[in-house]
Amino acid sequence: MAARGVPAEACVGQVVLPGDVLLLPAHPDEDAERLRLGASAAPRGRLLCGPGLRRSGAGLLVTKCGLLRHRQAGGGAAAGGAFWVDSQQKRYVPVKGDHVIGIVTAKAGDVFKVDVGGSEQASLSYLAFEGATKRNRPNVQVGDLIYGQFLVANKDMEPEMVCIDSSGRASGMGVIGQDGFLFKVSLGLIRNRQDV
Amino acid sequence: MATAEEEEDGGGGGGCCLRPFSCEQGLLSRPDGSAAFIQGDTSVLAGLYGPGEVKGSKELPDQAALEVLLRPKVGLPAVTPRLGRGGGAQREQLIRRTCEAVLLGALHPRTAVTLVLQVLSDIGSLLSCCLNAACLGLLDAGLPLASLFCGVTCALRPDGRLLLDPTARQEQEARAVLTFAIDSADGKVLAATAKGSCSAEELQQCLAAAQRAAATIFRFYRDSLRRKYSKW
Numbered sequence: 253m254a255a256r257g258v259p260a261e262a263c264v265g266q267v268v269l270p271g272d273v274l275l276l277p278a279h280p281d282e283d284a285e286r287l288r289l290g291a292s293a294a295p296r297g298r299l300l301c302g303p304g305l306r307r308s309g310a311g312l313l314v315t316k317c318g319l320l321r322h323r324q325a326g327g328g329a330a331a332g333g334a335f336w337v338d339s340q341q342k343r344y345v346p347v348k349g350d351h352v353i354g355i356v357t358a359k360a361g362d363v364f365k366v367d368v369g370g371s372e373q374a375s376l377s378y379l380a381f382e383g384a385t386k387r388n389r390p391n392v393q394v395g396d397l398i399y400g401q402f403l404v405a406n407k408d409m410e411p412e413m414v415c416i417d418s419s420g421r422a423s424g425m426g427v428i429g430q431d432g433f434l435f436k437v438s439l440g441l442i443r444n445r446q447d448v
Numbered sequence: 449m450a451t452a453e454e455e456e457d458g459g460g461g462g463g464c465c466l467r468p469f470s471c472e473q474g475l476l477s478r479p480d481g482s483a484a485f486i487q488g489d490t491s492v493l494a495g496l497y498g499p500g501e502v503k504g505s506k507e508l509p510d511q512a513a514l515e516v517l518l519r520p521k522v523g524l525p526a527v528t529p530r531l532g533r534g535g536g537a538q539r540e541q542l543i544r545r546t547c548e549a550v551l552l553g554a555l556h557p558r559t560a561v562t563l564v565l566q567v568l569s570d571i572g573s574l575l576s577c578c579l580n581a582a583c584l585g586l587l588d589a590g591l592p593l594a595s596l597f598c599g600v601t602c603a604l605r606p607d608g609r610l611l612l613d614p615t616a617r618q619e620q621e622a623r624a625v626l627t628f629a630i631d632s633a634d635g636k637v638l639a640a641t642a643k644g645s646c647s648a649e650e651l652q653q654c655l656a657a658a659q660r661a662a663a664t665i666f667r668f669y670r671d672s673l674r675r676k677y678s679k680w
Contacts, residue, residue, distance in 0.1 A: 254666070264568065267674045269596060269632075269670060270592075270593035270596055271593070314596070315593055316590055316591075316592055317587050317680070319677055340474075340588075340590065340680070341480075341590030342480045342481070342589070342590075343500070355525070369501075369556075371500050372558075407556060408557065416677050430557065
C-alpha cells in the first residue's frame with residue numbers, strides 16, 4: 253500500500269509513488285496564536301512545494317512518481333527550503349518563465365499562434381519583439397521557428413509567450429534563422445542541459 | 449525501459465496466490481506513456497496520450513477529458529455495451545471511471561487524456577490485467593495521480609472455494625467471477641464488477657482476499673519503479 257506518514261527527509265533521493273504522504277518537520281518557531289508586532293523578517297520556515305507534490309493536511313501528498321529532491325533554504329534558515337519530485341515525462345506542460353522553441357502555425361490579426369508542444373497553442377503578439385512597433389512589424393511567416401519565453405502559463409488560460417525580456421531586449425530570443433535542424437528530445441535531457 | 453518479475457509460489461492461479469506477473473514501461477516511442485503488463489499468460493499493452501488538444505465538443509471546462517479505448521485481440525472494438533461474454537464498452541467505462549477517480553484532472557482543464565489498451569493475449573483475468581496496465585501507463589506518462597490502483601479478479605467455484613487470478617478455464621467453470629479495482633491509499637474499492645451469482649458473505653470474502661493480493665501488486669509496482677529510476 254502507499255507509504256503513509258513517512259518523514260520527508262527520510263525519502264530524499266528515493267523513489268516516491270503517487271499516494272505517498274510525506275510528513276513535514278514541525279516548526280518550532282511557528283506560533284499561530286501570537287501576532288508579531290514590529291519589524292520581523294519574512295517567515296523563515298516557509299516550505300516550497302514543487303512539481304509532483306501537493307499540500308494535504310499535515311504533510312505533502314506525492315502526485316507523480318520519481319525521485320524526491322530537497323534544496324536547503326538560503327540564508328542559513330533552519331527550516332524551509334524546497335521539495336520536489338524529479339520525474340521522467342515526454343509531454344510538455346507550459347510553465348511561466350520557461351524558454352521554448354515553437355513553430356508558428358497561424359497569423360490571426362495581431363497575434364501569432366505558436367505550437368510549443370503543449371495541449372494548447374501559445375499566442376505571441378507582434379509587438380513582443382525587440383524594436384517592434386505598429387509601423388515596424390517583425391518579419392515572421394507561418395512555419396518559422398521562434399525562441400521565446402512564457403509570460404503567462406497556467407492551467408486556466410491560453411499560454412502567452414514573448415520574445416523580449418523584462419527590460420525590452422531580445423537577449424537571443426526571436427526568429428531563428430533558416431539554416432539548421434530542429435530535434436525533439438526528452439524533457440530530462442533539456443533539464444540536464446539547462447543545469448550545466 | 450524496466451522489466452521486473454515477481455514469482456508467487458503455487459502458481460497457476462490456484463488458491464490465494466496470483467500467477468507470475470511482470471511489467472515493462474516506456475516500450476513504445478510515440479505515446480507519452482506506455483506499459484505492458486503480463487499476468488500468467490494474459491498480457492495487455494497500454495498507451496497513453498496526454499494532456500493534449502481536445503476537440504470542441506468533448507472539452508470539459510474544469511478537468512481533463514479521459515477516454516479509454518479497449519481493443520480486443522481479434523475483431524473490432526466494441527461500440528455499444530454488449531451483454532454476456534465480453535461486455536464490450538462496459539469494461540471501457542469501468543476502466544475510465546477508475547482512472548478518473550485517481551487522476552487529478554483539475555490540474556489540466558480543457559485537455560484530453562487518451563488511454564488505448566491493446567489485448568495481446570487473453571487467458572483469463574483480462575479486466576484486472578487491463579487495470580494494472582492502465583495504472584502503470586498513467587505512471588509512465590507522468591500524469592498527476594492522487595493514488596495508485598490495481599485490479600484483482602476472483603472466481604468462486606461451485607463448491608464455494610475461492611480462486612484468485614483465474615485462468616480462462618477456471619473462469620468458465622466458476623459459479624461467479626468478480627473483479628475489483630483497489631486503491632493504494634487505504635485499500636478501498638474503486639470499482640467492482642461481478643458475473644454470476646454469489647452470496648453477500650462470499651462477496652466479502654472475495655473482497656478481503658482481493659485486498660490482500662492488492663498489497664502484493666503495489667509492492668511490485670514500487671519495486672519495478674525503483675529499478676526504473678535506479679538507472680537514471
